[in-house]
Structure formats: structure tokens, C-alpha cells
Amino acid sequence: MFGVxxxxxxxxxxxxxxxxxxxxxxxxxxxxxxxxxxARRVDFLLACYFPNLHSLYTNVLQDLCKHDGNLKPNWEGCCFAAASLNFQNAVTFSHRDYLNLLFGQCAVYSAGSFNYKKGGHLILWDLKLILEFPPGCIIFFPSAMIRHSNTAIQDSETRHSLTFFSASGLFRWRHNNFMSDKDFVAGASRDERATWDEHRRNLWQTGLKLLRSM
Structure with missing residues (x-):
């Protein structure tokens, strides 16, 4: 993994x-x-399908890097804070990426030389979906929310993947005015804490609004 x-x-x-x-x-x-x-294509597609979410990702990453000059984004023109690269025949077991933004999206780019009809499928367990995932394609899905895995390919084939994501901790750090939840709560006034708690309770509604495409 690399990035912020x-x-x-x-x-x-x-x-x-x-x-x-x-x-x-x-x-x-x-x-x-x-x-x-x-990376630029992934950014463009997120802006097309989830413009509100794209704005959030972009603004948070820009604010973080402006506030801390030691932070270096992976690419100009890409709103995702981090990425993970898997070579050869990587296979993942069923899991959720709990550290990512719950209502956010991760993007996965598929590459290599394999028969996508027979292997390399993306399984979204909670949705009961098995998706063909040909080389050269990009898929977006909420990896923190949906349990997912992928199927193996043939021994003679190769499959690589490049995954783009942003950790939920980055959004909390920015929302807390550049501090952790622990530090914010320790120094918050009663009114600030009440506002903070209300924001957390209504976060699912915020997520729904951000996921709207129009």
C-alpha cells in the first residue's frame, strides 16, 4: 500500500x-x-457517477496536504488518498475493509492476461452477486460496507489489480479540525460535544446524500 x-x-x-x-x-x-x-481515469469516473463524494474526497485530501506539508499524495488529479497494488495471481478471501469510509467507494482496476469467463470474478457476498471482471475494467463499490472477495484464475494465467481507497480516519481527522477523535473529545466544550455526537448519529443520512449521483 502507498499514499496517505x-x-x-x-x-x-x-x-x-x-x-x-x-x-x-x-x-x-x-x-x-x-x-x-x-489514476486520472478513476478520478474522472468517480466525479461522473458520485460527484458529491468526489468533492468530499478531493477537498479532504487537499486540506490535509495543505495543513501538513509532509503528506504527499500519490498523483495529481486523483482524489483517492492511497492505493494498493497486487501482482500475479492475488486472491482475496471474503472480507470488508473496515478502515475505509463506510459510505465511500473504493475503485479496483483489473489487469493481466486471463480468461475472465472462467476466473478473476468479483464476488459481492451481501448482494449475492458474482461479477465478471475483465482486464482493463474498473469497478467501484463500498468496500467497507459490502463483504467481497475474488475467484482464482488458471495457473498459466496472470492477473494484477490496482485498488484506490481513502481511510475513514482521514475524514474524521479533518472534521475534528485536524485532530483525532480522542483529542477532540478531550478538549471539546459541552456544546461542541453535543454537535459532534449529533453529527455522528446522522452520518448515515450524510452518506446517502453524498452517494446521490445528481
Whole structure:
């Protein structure tokens, strides 16, 4: 994984850390024109189908990087804060990405050489859907909300994936005026805490509004 994240023990938002060797590989892949084009395409599609959500992602990432000069986004023109790259024949078991924004979207780009009729399907367990996922396609879905996995391919085939996501902790940090929930609650007045609690209770309604395409 590479990019900006917050959660899993971090004290504040930061870029994922790698060894010098791994970082050189990440930089090489991230800076290829093909990958940059995919990132721009993902951003464009999110803006088309979920314009309100795209605005939220864009504004939060820009605010975070402006507030902390140590934060480095992966690409210009891409609102997702982080990405994960899987080479060869990666297969995931059924799971939810609990650290991502609950009502947000993750984007998955499929690549490689495989028969998508026989393998590499995306399974959305809660929706009882099995989707063909051909190379060169991009799928958006709320990975924190829907249990998902993918099927294996043949031993002679290859399948790669590039996943774009933003951790929910980044949105909470920004909403708390650049501090953690713990620090905000510790210093909040009674009125501030009441407003904060009400925001949390109504967050599902906020999510529904952001997911509207028009």
C-alpha cells in the first residue's frame, strides 16, 4: 500500500512507510504514465457517477496536504488518498475493509492476461452477486460496507489489480479540525460535544446524500 492514510496505530495522518528497496519499486510503478492515466481515469469516473463524494474526497485530501506539508499524495488529479497494488495471481478471501469510509467507494482496476469467463470474478457476498471482471475494467463499490472477495484464475494465467481507497480516519481527522477523535473529545466544550455526537448519529443520512449521483 502507498499514499496517505490514518488508522491502525498511527498518531496522525502520514504516508505509508517502506524500505528503501520497496519504496523504489513503488515510485517506479506510481510514476509510470500508464498508472498515472489509470489514476486520472478513476478520478474522472468517480466525479461522473458520485460527484458529491468526489468533492468530499478531493477537498479532504487537499486540506490535509495543505495543513501538513509532509503528506504527499500519490498523483495529481486523483482524489483517492492511497492505493494498493497486487501482482500475479492475488486472491482475496471474503472480507470488508473496515478502515475505509463506510459510505465511500473504493475503485479496483483489473489487469493481466486471463480468461475472465472462467476466473478473476468479483464476488459481492451481501448482494449475492458474482461479477465478471475483465482486464482493463474498473469497478467501484463500498468496500467497507459490502463483504467481497475474488475467484482464482488458471495457473498459466496472470492477473494484477490496482485498488484506490481513502481511510475513514482521514475524514474524521479533518472534521475534528485536524485532530483525532480522542483529542477532540478531550478538549471539546459541552456544546461542541453535543454537535459532534449529533453529527455522528446522522452520518448515515450524510452518506446517502453524498452517494446521490445528481
Amino acid at each position: 492514510s490514518f488508522g491502525g496505530g498511527q498518531q496522525r495522518p502520514s504516508n505509508f512507510l517502506h524500505t528503501n528497496h520497496d519504496q523504489s519499486i513503488v515510485d517506479e510503478v506510481r510514476n509510470t504514465e500508464v498508472v498515472k492515466a489509470i
